Amino acid sequence: MSAGEPALSAAVAAGRRRRAGAWRRVVAGLVLIVLAGVALTLMLGQSFTPPGDVLRVLTGQEVPGASFTVGHLRLPRAVLSVLVGMSFGLGGVAFQIMLRNPLASPDIIGVSSGASAAAVFAIVVLQMDGPMVPAVSVAAGLGVALLIYALAWKDGVTGARLILIGIGMAAMIDSFIAYVLSRAPSWDLQEAMRWLTGSVNGARMEQALPVLVSLLVFGGLLLSRARDLEALRMGEEAAAALGVKVGLTRVTVIVAAVCMIAVATASVGPIAFLAFLSGPIASRIVGPNGSILIPAALTGACLVLVGDYIGQFLLPGRYPVGVVTGALGAPYLIYLIIRVNRGGGAL
């Protein structure tokens, strides 16, 4: 017995090391995919730019014929794609973990719609521009999240009630967005698509800055709570028994996740199903090997890059990234509902 214990703890330690190693390999792999996606975005477009030229543009040299395309068109697009992908991925997975339900992602329960509606209203009706738009969008996102939470409160919040109330809320807000857009004086279809499904077309470097700041601040805040969040996965009672301040963690996570998603939404629109897809995919890849927060953020970035590439080049006609992720996400959502139903578990 006494001889067995050191061997057991050694085995546990070895297992932990192995899992940590596996997690690091997964993250490294995802980073590589994101980098490859960025490189591809920089090289490919209406014309092909060789890697050498891309590198020279990135290091600040003037390359005739490539400087404008790569530096002004493709680089902002790639940077913005990565940043918003990470914001949506991280914010979405935080909601999913906290409410212990993959369907409780901000784009299904109406939080993204709220942020988008505010941005549309600010731009189309109030004619706002610049940093005020993300601010309004964040305020609206937080307001809607709070409202949904409050309405779902009845001796505590159950996931199912919150999701149903969120669906109702999203239906109302979406009809408001459609209405505001239909009244817009200069009704540019591309611009409208951004607010209906999300698009990185016409990305500018200035747009990336607020997203970067919010990703660093709120993403950092979320990651600092990662351990508590993982504990919440086992249920509130268990987490409280482990010494987690449940209420404080909840508030921090909701605020951080909503802010990240609202800022990203204010610059590229609510990219359909991105927040919903990233978490489950990341958890498939990582398995039981460790936290899925960072992998989910990287998965989000991959999805935007790949979705944008498909929308631009692989389909007949050019589609915004949101149409692609929406078309990919909906079957997955339906599959998820079927799988959970088959398993006999209540959603």
Place this chain on the structure above:
Amino acid sequence: MTGSAGLSDAIAVGRRRDSLSRLLRLGLLIAAVAGLCVLSVAVGTRPVGWAEILSGVQGHVETIGEAAVALRVPRTLLALLAGAALGLSGAIMQGVTRNPLADPGILGVNSGAALAVVIGMAWFGMDSAAIYVWVAILGAAVTAVFVYAIGSLGRGGATPLKLALAGAATSIALSCFTIAVVLPRNDIAGGVRAWQIGGVGGATYGSIWLVMPFLVVGFAISLLSARRLNSLALGDELAAGLGENVAVARGMAALGAILLCGATTAACGPIGFVGLVVPHLCRLLVGVDHRWLLPVSALGGAGLLLLADVAGRIVARPSELAVGVVTAFIGAPFFIWIVRRQKVWEL
């Protein structure tokens, strides 16, 4: 003996009193709908006097006021028909699925009809409203079967949460496809966008005549299935025990509902939440007997849609709010209220 005779007398008296008070409420409802019809003809951007209303209704179009009234008459007629169709189809869907959250909008049936029409316009060059009706009904039927199949998989059959989720997922997916179909086609985009919000503003006698046959057949099938729905309300086993062919009963009733909401969507675009709200209110008014509930729901739906249309004209003067937006803002809070009130999430 005398006691039991007295008792049955008392029951008969009570029943008479019940149906008397129901008739009274029915009369009040009819009066309200008639009043709303008058309002709908009288109220609008152009203020009109009674003399102009009277001559406008008779078809005189000499003055601007009379012309405005003459335009409002088909609009009122379409609102009456569409509202009745949506209210009735909502009551049937709630009866068939035995689910308090069923509604053509929430179950995604409207967006299925919309996608089918858009595909018809974009890919097959359909341009006559007569074909839209057929296509819309086909799309509505396919979507209804699909959503019901997904929602009823697994343990517990078609629970409200599963149906609502399946409907929400399907309708997000379908709207993504709709956008993808419309996007490369600027020539049809304007018409599709205007139609997608859902309104009765563009009504003409011609468009009403086109959908009329479908509505008549739909109303007939629906109203005839009242007794079957009453048996179904007892549960499938009991209904079968009463000699009801459960599958046929469901199928016939659903066919009626799909004809109604498909034809309505073809004529006015997707209008949500009428089918959700009206049957609930009508149940408070006349109870759960479908022989009463179905006709009263039709009446109530007509009233609600008229009310929403008139309200949309008053709220946003001198412009107007599309009726689909108004019903979403009335209906979504109602949806949330039902979710909060009922124990639907305890599955």
